Every structure is written in structure tokens, then in C-alpha cells.
Amino acid sequence: MTGLYDVSHRHEGAAIAKHPVAKGQPILELRGLQKKYGAVEALKPANITFLSGEIHAIVGENGAGKSTLIKLLTGVIRRTSGEVFWCGDAVQLATPNEAISRGINAVHQEVVLCRHLSVAANMFLGDEMNKNGLMRKRAMTDAAQAVLNDLGFNLPAAALLSDLTIGQQQLVATARAAMRGTQFLIFDEPTAYLTRQESAQLFRLIRRLQAEGVTIVYISHRMEEVFELADRVSVLRDGTHVGTRNIGETNDAELISMMINRTIEQIYHKETLPIGGTIVETRGLSGPGFTDVSLSVRAGEIVGLYGLIGAGRSEFALGLYGRQPVSSGEIVWQGNPVKIRNERVAMDLGIALAPESRRDQGLCLNLPIGMNINLPIFDRLSNGLTINRRRETDNADRQINDLKIKTPTRRVLASAMSGGNQQKIVIGKWLSHGAKLFIFDEPTVGVDVGTKAEIYRLFARLLEQGAGIILISSYLPEVYELSDRLHVFRQGKLVASHTYRSASHEEVLTQAIGV
Structure with missing residues (x-):
């Protein structure tokens, strides 16, 4: 059985997942694949061929049909019409167990593991090691730790999943998939919550899986990742497969045009607006995870905060918003010193926070x-x-x-x-x-380019109404193109500040890394 690891406790029928076809030959073919919900076509008849051992990217806006395609391939939903061929044979893919037994697995953007169980228990979920009717927890922990170490994931197998960050949980889900004898592995926005280092670890694993003969389907809104990893890319728009390109024969502009019929310049369109008076100023503000931060935000401007995950940007924002206490320094709101002891005070002043994790912290x-x-x-x-x-x-x-x-x-x-x-x-x-200061922490994580453009236009609306924006993003092109002033954080401190486009991408990144 092909796969990085031999876990002997498999689902029934797993023997189907043998090494199927030669590298470069069709492993999975979709012929007229369609999914309808009543009169609504979530996926219009699609013809896509995936080759053995390739990295095949799928791009498209939210609602383009990517999620429907994933569910069809993993047996979560049944197709309305069309045919699916696996290794040349017609198959149903009618249930998740059938998909898994053939070696088709997925790592989803939103982690769907059990937060109350350990990392090891999640990795062996459904494949537990047993002896004489008793679960061998120690053996599973040791085996899981060996896998994690081999993958280069610096994660403790004995820890509860709930104790890990969202990005670390994503790596656990990836390690679980690598253990399952997979032949066809789907990644859905896998780097959305990963640090730069974790993303590099994931990319090394993907290339390693490819070298083992595994076919990778890589779904991402980040074009630079598509061009770094993929051999071919397919574009979906409004439920329609609009084309497949060899990665060396296309570019950002063509793919974006195929996806949304807009140019790349229109995505980062920035309004030129008059700058008003100072809304908020921090003077030497310190708290858990950040030290001695002094900056200001004026009406009509976007102040960008850039840095690696854990650099102190989000911690500073939470301190300003009153979600966590500050230990020293001063906050001046519209010319008057204030004490923001909790979120209620912040809201009453006119501060709004759209947090990094919209599902856990931003929505009910x-x-x-x-x-x-x-x-x-x-x-x-x-x-x-x-x-x-x-x-x-x-x-x-x-x-x-x-x-x-x-x-x-x-x-x-x-x-x-x-x-x-x-x-x-x-x-x-x-x-x-009706806030005056909007703090957006990673506002476009997992969002397609069309929705990004809509969110950026919303920013312009807020600025036109006299609000100010703090934009926190790990995606450098975003803060670079949109911020009137850009502050760079590293190890809890504000280490550099730039006006609009006064520094290069390389200079900003160097300051964030500290090399």
C-alpha cells in the first residue's frame, strides 16, 4: 500500500487502495459530473482529469463549486448525473468509506477532528490499536509522535487537540491523512491558519507525497502557492469548469480573469481619500505578547500591522480592544486619555473588532x-x-x-x-x-479574490464615512497595497514603520523576520 506510513489497523476494504496507475496516467476522471439541489446547479456538468502523481490546483471564487466538488470526490454527497472513473474503472464514490478505501482523503480548511481527544487519538481515530480488547494508548502515542517527528511537525502527540492553535490542528489533520495509505489527497485552503514555518513544513510534505506517487489536489485562494506547487490548475466559476492550464503556460492575470472576469489591478484598488483628525493613539502600550507600542490611527486611513504569526500584532489589538489587560502605557481616544478595561468600554467608545477566527470569536x-x-x-x-x-x-x-x-x-x-x-x-x-475605529484581524483568510475585492470596497466605504481602520494581515501584498501607513512587528515589538509603498516587499519581510 502506497503511503508514508504503514498503519496496520485500516478500514475494511482498504485493500482496494493499491498503487493504481503509472505516474502521469489518468487516476481519476470526471465525465459530465453534475450536482443539483432542486433547480439549482451547484456543479454544472464537468469534465476534469487528474493524473497520477501530479499536483493539481483548483481555484475559483466562493460559490464556484469547489466545496461541492470536494464532497462529491470524498463520498459526502452523491452526484446527480455523470460518471467517475478511478484507475479506468467506473465507480460510485457513494460514501466516505468507499472513497477512503480507494485511497481518497481530504484535509479540510475547518478542522473536523475531536478537540477533546489527544493528538495521537485523533491521528488513529477509527484505526485504534487494540490488544485483548484494550486500547493501546501508549503505543498509539509513541507511533503518532514518530510520525510527527518524521514529518518535521514540532507537535506533542500526547497533548489535547484543543490545546493547539488552529494551524497546528491543521497539521495534525494532514499527518492523519498521510497515515491512511492515501493515493489521492485533497487539501482545502491548507495554509489559511498556518505560520510561514508551518506552511514550509506542509509544502515539504506535499512534495514528499508527490514523490511517493500520491496525486495531490490543492485548493487555494493564494495564487503564489498555486504557482509554487502545482503542475496543472483548473478554474471553476459559477459551478462551471471553465478550463485547465499547465502551470508554466499561464499567469496570475489569466487565472483571475477566468475566475471573476476582473483584472488583478481591480482587486487591490485603493481609493485616495483625505486624512482627518486622530481617532486613537497609543503611547508605549504594553501587555501580554507586546511591548512599548506607540502608533496612531486617523480618520480616513488604513494602518497596517504586518509580522509573522506570534509577532504581537493580534495581541496588541486585543489589548487596545480591552479583550486582554494592558500592563503599562496610555491610550488616547479623540484627544482624551481613556482606560479600556473591557470590550464593553471599547464598543461604547466606538471600537469594533473583526477577530482572526470568525467562527470561534466573531460569530454565533x-x-x-x-x-x-x-x-x-x-x-x-x-x-x-x-x-x-x-x-x-x-x-x-x-x-x-x-x-x-x-x-x-x-x-x-x-x-x-x-x-x-x-x-x-x-x-x-x-x-x-456604527464604529469609528475598525480592527480587522486577517479579514480575508480563506476568502476568494472576488470577495476580497468586495471587502476592500467596504473598507473604502468605512473610510469615506470618517472611520479609521487597523488592518492586521500575514499576507504581505494585502497590507502593502492597502495601508496608508505600515507598521512591522517582530517578537512583540514595533520594529519599523513605512508610509504607502515607501519600502519594498523585500525590505518589509526582512524587518519582520529579523535577518
Whole structure:
């Protein structure tokens, strides 16, 4: 069985997953593959061929059909029509177990493992080692640790999954897939929450799997990753497969045009707006994870914070917002010193935070879209103890329409929305609030280029209304192209500051790394 590791406890039928075809020959062929939900075509008849041992990227906007394609290939949903051929034979891929037994696995953007179990238990989930009816926990921990060490993932196998960062949990999911005798491995936005170092580790693993003969399907909104890794790239738009290109025969501009019919210059379009008075200033602010940070934000400007994960950018923002305490320094709000002891104080002043993890910190996933949007302003929508339903409905619908949130109704649960639409809900919540300072922490993680452009236009709307923005991003082109002033963080300190495009990408990155 091909795969990096031989875990003897496999699902029944795993013997199907033998090394199937020669490198460069078709391993999986989709012929007229279609998925309909009633009258809605989530995936229009698609013809795509995946070759054995290749890295095949899939790109497209949110809603283009990428998630539907993943679910079809992994047996989560059944196709409406069309044929699927695995190693030349027609197959159903009717259940996840069938897909796994053939060697088809996926590492999803949102980690779907068990947070209350250890790393080792998650890696062996469904393949547990047993002896005389007892689970061999120590043996599983030792085996899992050996795998993690071999992959170069500096992770403790005995730790609870919940104790790891989202990015580290993603690496655990990747290690689990590598253990399962996979022949065809799908990565869905795998670097969305990874540090630069973790991404490099993942790329080494992907190349290693490819060298072992594994076919990789790589789904990403980050074009630089597609061009670094992929052999070929297929583009989906509005549920349609619009074309496949050899990576050496295409470029960013062509792929973006195929995806959204807009140019790359339109994505990072930046408005030139007058800069107003100072909204907030920090003087020597220090707290957990950051030290002696002095900066200011004026009306009509974007202040970018760039640095590697853990450099202190998000920690500074949480201190400014009152989510964690500051130990020293001063915050001046519109000319007056203030003490922001908690989030309620920050909100009352007019500060809004769209946090890094929208699912864990920015949304109530079990509530409808409309309720999420109105959460900060229910006091304004109430007549005494009674909520005014008309005002509640009107405000939610207005934000849904203005932000182009793709939903049939405000009553749909936030958990059912795509990543890009979830981010719009978070933004809509604070637009309703009417804040003066907006802190956006990694606002476009897992968001396609079309939705990015929409979010950037929302930034312009906020600035036109006299607000200021703090933009935190690990994606250098984003903060570089959008920030009026760019501050570089390293090891908890602000180490450099630049005006718009006054430094090169290389200079900013060097300052962030500290070399």
C-alpha cells in the first residue's frame, strides 16, 4: 500500500487502495459530473482529469463549486448525473468509506477532528490499536509522535487537540491523512491558519507525497502557492469548469480573469481619500505578547500591522480592544486619555473588532444571519423590553443587500454560510454598530479574490464615512497595497514603520523576520 506510513489497523476494504496507475496516467476522471439541489446547479456538468502523481490546483471564487466538488470526490454527497472513473474503472464514490478505501482523503480548511481527544487519538481515530480488547494508548502515542517527528511537525502527540492553535490542528489533520495509505489527497485552503514555518513544513510534505506517487489536489485562494506547487490548475466559476492550464503556460492575470472576469489591478484598488483628525493613539502600550507600542490611527486611513504569526500584532489589538489587560502605557481616544478595561468600554467608545477566527470569536454559528448582524444594536432596536421586529428585519436585510451576502433569507444559520459570507456577516454586524475605529484581524483568510475585492470596497466605504481602520494581515501584498501607513512587528515589538509603498516587499519581510 502506497503511503508514508504503514498503519496496520485500516478500514475494511482498504485493500482496494493499491498503487493504481503509472505516474502521469489518468487516476481519476470526471465525465459530465453534475450536482443539483432542486433547480439549482451547484456543479454544472464537468469534465476534469487528474493524473497520477501530479499536483493539481483548483481555484475559483466562493460559490464556484469547489466545496461541492470536494464532497462529491470524498463520498459526502452523491452526484446527480455523470460518471467517475478511478484507475479506468467506473465507480460510485457513494460514501466516505468507499472513497477512503480507494485511497481518497481530504484535509479540510475547518478542522473536523475531536478537540477533546489527544493528538495521537485523533491521528488513529477509527484505526485504534487494540490488544485483548484494550486500547493501546501508549503505543498509539509513541507511533503518532514518530510520525510527527518524521514529518518535521514540532507537535506533542500526547497533548489535547484543543490545546493547539488552529494551524497546528491543521497539521495534525494532514499527518492523519498521510497515515491512511492515501493515493489521492485533497487539501482545502491548507495554509489559511498556518505560520510561514508551518506552511514550509506542509509544502515539504506535499512534495514528499508527490514523490511517493500520491496525486495531490490543492485548493487555494493564494495564487503564489498555486504557482509554487502545482503542475496543472483548473478554474471553476459559477459551478462551471471553465478550463485547465499547465502551470508554466499561464499567469496570475489569466487565472483571475477566468475566475471573476476582473483584472488583478481591480482587486487591490485603493481609493485616495483625505486624512482627518486622530481617532486613537497609543503611547508605549504594553501587555501580554507586546511591548512599548506607540502608533496612531486617523480618520480616513488604513494602518497596517504586518509580522509573522506570534509577532504581537493580534495581541496588541486585543489589548487596545480591552479583550486582554494592558500592563503599562496610555491610550488616547479623540484627544482624551481613556482606560479600556473591557470590550464593553471599547464598543461604547466606538471600537469594533473583526477577530482572526470568525467562527470561534466573531460569530454565533447557531444563530441566524439576521440575529448575528443585529447583536451589537438590539438595545437600539427595542422599545423598552420588546424588540421592534420591523426595525430588526429592515436593518438585517439592508446589510445583507449592501454587503451582497449570498443567502435566500436572513433566517439561514451563520454556520451554513461560506467563509467569505461569514466574514461579510462579521463586517455587517459592526457596520450596524456604527464604529469609528475598525480592527480587522486577517479579514480575508480563506476568502476568494472576488470577495476580497468586495471587502476592500467596504473598507473604502468605512473610510469615506470618517472611520479609521487597523488592518492586521500575514499576507504581505494585502497590507502593502492597502495601508496608508505600515507598521512591522517582530517578537512583540514595533520594529519599523513605512508610509504607502515607501519600502519594498523585500525590505518589509526582512524587518519582520529579523535577518
